Amino acid sequence: MTSGAAAVPGWVLGVDVGGSGSRVALAPVRDSSATGSPDSGHGGMRVLHGSRVGIASRGSSIPEVVDALLDRAAAEWPGEWASVAAIAVGATGAFTLIDDPHAVVRAIAARRPGAVAALATDAVTAHLGALAGSAGAVVAVGTGSVALGTDLGSVWRRVDGWGHLLGDRGAGSWIGREGLEAAMRQFDGVSTDGGALLAAAVESFGAPETWPSQLYTRNDRAGVLGSFAGRVDALAGEGDPAAVRIMTDAGREVARTLVAALDPRLPRVASAVGGVFAAPAASTPDPGAAATAHLGAPSAASIPQPAPAAPGAGAASRGATGAFTEAFAAAVREAHPPIELRPPAGTPLDGAIRLARLLVSPTPPSGHPEHLWLALPAL
Amino acid sequence: MTSGAAAVPGWVLGVDVGGSGSRVALAPVRDSSATGSPDSGHGGMRVLHGSRVGIASRGSSIPEVVDALLDRAAAEWPGEWASVAAIAVGATGAFTLIDDPHAVVRAIAARRPGAVAALATDAVTAHLGALAGSAGAVVAVGTGSVALGTDLGSVWRRVDGWGHLLGDRGAGSWIGREGLEAAMRQFDGVSTDGGALLAAAVESFGAPETWPSQLYTRNDRAGVLGSFAGRVDALAGEGDPAAVRIMTDAGREVARTLVAALDPRLPRVASAVGGVFAAPAASTPDPGAAATAHLGAPSAASIPQPAPAAPGAGAASRGATGAFTEAFAAAVREAHPPIELRPPAGTPLDGAIRLARLLVSPTPPSGHPEHLWLALPAL
Numbered sequence: 033m034t035s036g037a038a039a040v041p042g043w044v045l046g047v048d049v050g051g052s053g054s055r056v057a058l059a060p061v062r063d064s065s066a067t068g069s070p071d072s073g074h075g076g077m078r079v080l081h082g083s084r085v086g087i088a089s090r091g092s093s094i095p096e097v098v099d100a101l102l103d104r105a106a107a108e109w110p111g112e113w114a115s116v117a118a119i120a121v122g123a124t125g126a127f128t129l130i131d132d133p134h135a136v137v138r139a140i141a142a143r144r145p146g147a148v149a150a151l152a153t154d155a156v157t158a159h160l161g162a163l164a165g166s167a168g169a170v171v172a173v174g175t176g177s178v179a180l181g182t183d184l185g186s187v188w189r190r191v192d193g194w195g196h197l198l199g200d201r202g203a204g205s206w207i208g209r210e211g212l213e214a215a216m217r218q219f220d221g222v223s224t225d226g227g228a229l230l231a232a233a234v235e236s237f238g239a240p241e242t243w244p245s246q247l248y249t250r251n252d253r254a255g256v257l258g259s260f261a262g263r264v265d266a267l268a269g270e271g272d273p274a275a276v277r278i279m280t281d282a283g284r285e286v287a288r289t290l291v292a293a294l295d296p297r298l299p300r301v302a303s304a305v306g307g308v309f310a311a312p313a314a315s316t317p318d319p320g321a322a323a324t325a326h327l328g329a330p331s332a333a334s335i336p337q338p339a340p341a342a343p344g345a346g347a348a349s350r351g352a353t354g355a356f357t358e359a360f361a362a363a364v365r366e367a368h369p370p371i372e373l374r375p376p377a378g379t380p381l382d383g384a385i386r387l388a389r390l391l392v393s394p395t396p397p398s399g400h401p402e403h404l405w406l407a408l409p410a411l
Numbered sequence: 412m413t414s415g416a417a418a419v420p421g422w423v424l425g426v427d428v429g430g431s432g433s434r435v436a437l438a439p440v441r442d443s444s445a446t447g448s449p450d451s452g453h454g455g456m457r458v459l460h461g462s463r464v465g466i467a468s469r470g471s472s473i474p475e476v477v478d479a480l481l482d483r484a485a486a487e488w489p490g491e492w493a494s495v496a497a498i499a500v501g502a503t504g505a506f507t508l509i510d511d512p513h514a515v516v517r518a519i520a521a522r523r524p525g526a527v528a529a530l531a532t533d534a535v536t537a538h539l540g541a542l543a544g545s546a547g548a549v550v551a552v553g554t555g556s557v558a559l560g561t562d563l564g565s566v567w568r569r570v571d572g573w574g575h576l577l578g579d580r581g582a583g584s585w586i587g588r589e590g591l592e593a594a595m596r597q598f599d600g601v602s603t604d605g606g607a608l609l610a611a612a613v614e615s616f617g618a619p620e621t622w623p624s625q626l627y628t629r630n631d632r633a634g635v636l637g638s639f640a641g642r643v644d645a646l647a648g649e650g651d652p653a654a655v656r657i658m659t660d661a662g663r664e665v666a667r668t669l670v671a672a673l674d675p676r677l678p679r680v681a682s683a684v685g686g687v688f689a690a691p692a693a694s695t696p697d698p699g700a701a702a703t704a705h706l707g708a709p710s711a712a713s714i715p716q717p718a719p720a721a722p723g724a725g726a727a728s729r730g731a732t733g734a735f736t737e738a739f740a741a742a743v744r745e746a747h748p749p750i751e752l753r754p755p756a757g758t759p760l761d762g763a764i765r766l767a768r769l770l771v772s773p774t775p776p777s778g779h780p781e782h783l784w785l786a787l788p789a790l
Binding site: 129194196201245 | 508619
């Protein structure tokens, strides 16, 4: 049972823990995909789904969610479990909401004696998934927005991810808040271009007088705000000027966040993940519903990810009709020196599998005190 | 003990319940002030202070706070208590956070058999204090911002007061949020003019990485945001461009709120109350501390009020050096038809006393389902 991790061909587990759900994937240590691009989809992986993470009065339920997923993995895949060489977990709030990430990652490693383990923020697994291990910057946009520029070595530059009151600029919660504020201005008679937003908000939440009690009594206010982002996006798709302005501002904000994460020591390579980049505004029969599902996810890394785009398709081009994606792409194009914007190669779950494989590779990554914690035998 | 309320000369009680504290005042039924302007200060009143209002999982503690204040009043003023003819309470959240205001006002009246009672939102008592019973509009700005345009009869126009996620445009929480967002932009490297705001925020809250956990774990987030407003105001007083922009925007927002409350059926008369209108920016030895005390109060109506201004002194002129007051006054001056902006005649506590006197006057006010609830013998 104490099989040397790197020496024996076996299996790795990747875990993605987010605010809307969690997943564990099983994959071989050696990437068997035929293409030269490892982790290019879920083809080689088996996946189980688990519960979403919660936040108690003090700290996150990440350890409990991971434990439950590993219990399920051990029960579901008993043969492979015995030869799991590495477990890598990407989790929202791993830095800000866990007191002792080192203790958590050690506990994860202890679940499979002999295995090595990593705990990472969701920004790290999003990065590893989208850029497939290349150095550069990745912005992940859902209810929140966070960018990470890293070479997984000496450079780690995080931008935003500060939550709906301090930042998350351009994210779902930001868009929803802007939309509801504009609706309230219309309701209050201090502006005249928020009529469509007000009508949409009344349809979603009822009479404006009831919105405060619906919102301020909730613990997931960012999620409630984010649930309106899809309506704003849909109205922008219909050409409503106030909604177009909000979505355009949002796209620019996210671009600024991404560009700021490109530390000068990094190659000018970037990618962007999150449903808002894939939501085709106005061109689907019910763009509102589709966009809501994308934008309303409580955590950036837990957004349903689009299937990997065909090579050559820019991230922005997949939602080309949207004010958000147009503004985002235009702002990224304005950056100097120029930035190569790549379509995401994979999801954060792909990134977790990649991280697990790196752990048992000849060149495992170093840890980082704010992004990545390791439990390796040698340490 | 069932003395006819209006028939017998006696006493009235006014109560002001706010997020930072509460007060009960005792005054004669007949205004004995020498001037022609009733309620022109605390000269004729005796005042006791009580605890601030809290919000439990379901509803406000207004009834408990009022009960405790009336207990103290009965104990402190036993002789006068026996001939109290009317009790009027102005309370933050009276509409949005109390399920059955009618039951609450009946319970208040029952405390003094024979007395009549009124429960009002703090916007009503702020209005009655500032405009001394005249028809017009009053905006009250503290952590939140709400305007009420009313003639206390058929016209009741409320604007804003929607809280820090939906509105409270230009209020302390709004200013603080804008300031902290600008500080985070600077920290993130996406803007370059937030340096002074970032330095001030670090001085107030420590390292930016710790702000989310300081803020999102709190139940009084609006108050935490508002606690930074004084620093923004102070920096604006020193000429910091980013801070000046925020305070200028805030002043304009509050002016828009006030103007929107001036229903066409009302005379073009208005007043503005709240510490931000009195805070002398940058001209005091420690403007930050002074402004924080003013702007950081959790409730509009509970802000320490300035002493009534001398006749002829405009509300805006009392903080004439501030970007906020300048922008506010300029925006009000631009309104058409012109608006007569009066200095506040009194505080919300003065307004509560005025309301109590109105209850036993020959022409008591009618109630209103969202602003004013009465317990009169005839009803």
